Amino acid sequence: MLGFKDKIIESHIELYGDPDSKTNNQYSFFFFSKIEFKENDIFQIYAKTAESRIRAGWLFPVSVLGSREHDFWENPHFSVYAKIGGGILTSYTGDDLSEDTHILILKDATIAEYDIYVENTAVSLLKHGYYPIVNGAKFHNSLCTIDNNETKNISVEKHPEISSHIPYIPKLVQEFLPKTTDPLSRFISIYQVYELLMEKYFHYKIDEYRALRATIGTIREKISDLSSEKKLIQGVFSHCKLRNNIDENERALAKNLFGTDKDDAYYKGLQLQSLIYDIRNAIIHNYHKYELSDLMRDIAERMEIILFETLENSQVSALLAKAPAPQPYNSR
Numbered sequence: 001m002l003g004f005k006d007k008i009i010e011s012h013i014e015l016y017g018d019p020d021s022k023t024n025n026q027y028s029f030f031f032f033s034k035i036e037f038k039e040n041d042i043f044q045i046y047a048k049t050a051e052s053r054i055r056a057g058w059l060f061p062v063s064v065l066g067s068r069e070h071d072f073w074e075n076p077h078f079s080v081y082a083k084i085g086g087g088i089l090t091s092y093t094g095d096d097l098s099e100d101t102h103i104l105i106l107k108d109a110t111i112a113e114y115d116i117y118v119e120n121t122a123v124s125l126l127k128h129g130y131y132p133i134v135n136g137a138k139f140h141n142s143l144c145t146i147d148n149n150e151t152k153n154i155s156v157e158k159h160p161e162i163s164s165h166i167p168y169i170p171k172l173v174q175e176f177l178p179k180t181t182d183p184l185s186r187f188i189s190i191y192q193v194y195e196l197l198m199e200k201y202f203h204y205k206i207d208e209y210r211a212l213r214a215t216i217g218t219i220r221e222k223i224s225d226l227s228s229e230k231k232l233i234q235g236v237f238s239h240c241k242l243r244n245n246i247d248e249n250e251r252a253l254a255k256n257l258f259g260t261d262k263d264d265a266y267y268k269g270l271q272l273q274s275l276i277y278d279i280r281n282a283i284i285h286n287y288h289k290y291e292l293s294d295l296m297r298d299i300a301e302r303m304e305i306i307l308f309e310t311l312e313n314s315q316v317s318a319l320l321a322k323a324p325a326p327q328p329y330n331s332r
Contacts, residue, residue, distance in 0.1 A: 003096040005089055011066030012086040016079060027057075028111060029088050030118045032102045032130040033178065035140040037061055039070045042078065043146070043154045045104065047116045056116050057081070057106035059130070059154060062097055065089065081105050100138075102130060121156035122173045127308040128154060131178035139181050141301045157312050166320050169193060169311070183300035184283070184292075190303050191280055193310065198232040200319050201239060230277055237273040240315040244271045253302055257282060257295055276306070 002010065034041070042060040046053045058081040064070050065085050072078040085103055104118065104125070111117055122132065129144035146154065176189050205226060209219050226232060237244065246254075251267060254275055258266075279299060282290055292299070310316055 004099060005062075005092065005097045008062060008066040008097075009086065009089050012082075012089070015066065015068065015073065016083045016086055018086075026108050027084050027088075028106050028108055029085075030104045030106075031097070031133045032059075032104060032125065033098070033100050033133050033138050034061075034102050034129050034131070035100050035138060036129070036142075036145075037100070037102070038148060039064060039067065040072075040148045041102075041146075042070060042072045042148070043152060044077075045106070046153055046155045047110075047114060047121065048155055048157055049114055053155065054110060054114050054116070056110050056114070056156075057104060059102060059104045059125075060085075062089065062101045062103050063099060101133065104130075116156070116158065119170055119174065120158045122170070123308050123311045124154070124156035126173055126177065127305065132174050134175055134179050136179035137181045138179060139177065139186070141304055143301045143305050166196065168196065169320070173311075177304070183296035186300040187279075187283060187296065187303055190300070190307050191276075193307060194233060194236070194276060197236045197240075197310075197316065197319060198229065201232060201236045202226050204239075204319065205235070230274075233273045233277050236319070237271075240313055240319060242272070242310060242313055242316070244273070246270055246272050246275055250275060250302065250306075253295075253298060254278075257290060257292070257299070272306070276303070279303070 039061070042064060043058065044055060045057045045059055047056045048054075058078065060072075060078075060081075062085070064072070065082055067073070073082075084105055088103065088105070089097075106116065106118075118132075127144055128146040129141065131139065172189055172193070177186065180186055180189070205222065206219070209222055226235070236242070250272070251270065254262070254270060255267060257279065283292060283299075
């Protein structure tokens with residue numbers, strides 16, 4: 001009995017013909033899982049550079065390689081990548097693919113010229129619901145979507161600092177988030193990024209004071225100011241110019257969580273960094289009080305969206321990548 005991959009290959013040859021192996025060797029591919037998708041979820045991938053937007057490849061469900069039930073089957077540009085995709089499936093020797101498998105195909109020459117690779121564009125794909133395929137269960141975030149009626153393109157941001165300087169973050173986005181279905185575990189793993197940012201910010205500020213040759217008394221005073229986690233996360237948001245205002249969905253989540261324990265003034269003045277910190281405190285200290293098991297899915301999904309927004313911030317990348325080098329300290 002033919003498996004899913006073999007059925008696709010059989011139909012693909014009839015539609016697109018046999019692929020050219022020489023041409024096929026000029027492209028790289030990566031498999032993703034997207035649980036909820038439409039046949040027309042076929043997107044051109046553009047990478048943003050300092051100068052322009054570069055067309056880098058295509059991303060589409062594997063199932064369309066054996067189907068005419070989509071808008072692109074006669075598109076000459078897509079046909080090139082569809083033929084390559086058929087060759088990739090033909091030579092693929094791994095486990096049989098599932099129906100929710102999507103394939104990203106990038107031209108090697110573009111990868112080499114512009115340093116575009118899947119690890120430093122993963123966040124941009126995750127926020128649209130494309131998770132790297134790893135062993136184990138699959139997670140679907142209902143907030144991570146893209147409407148093919150509104151756009152036929154996905155722009156990816158490059159974040160090499162995240163990939164090369166902080167091992168935890170690529171592990172989080174490429175391995176943990178795609179397969180961890182427990183929302184409490186997801187929240188805790190996501191919050192670790194803010195812990196990392198607070199630690200980086202703390203050392204950044206201390207090194208800044210040392211570079212200014214501040215006195216011991218001044219540094220002690222500043223350390224005291226930075227000892228509060230609430231002040232640290234506020235410092236991170238201010239330093240990186242992250243969004244402060246919350247949207248109505250985030251405000252509704254706060255009201256569903258805290259209810260009448262917080263007054264109207266709290267909800268009216270609530271800022272994003274305070275919401276993240278207060279949710280963390282509710283989970284760590286008062287999980288039993290708020291019956292969070294009923295809300296954890298909503299919390300985890302919303303926090304994941306906020307995480308992607310955070311990681312796409314260039315100043316966050318810079319903070320994660322480096323801080324001012326320590327200077328010789330003179331106590332006089």
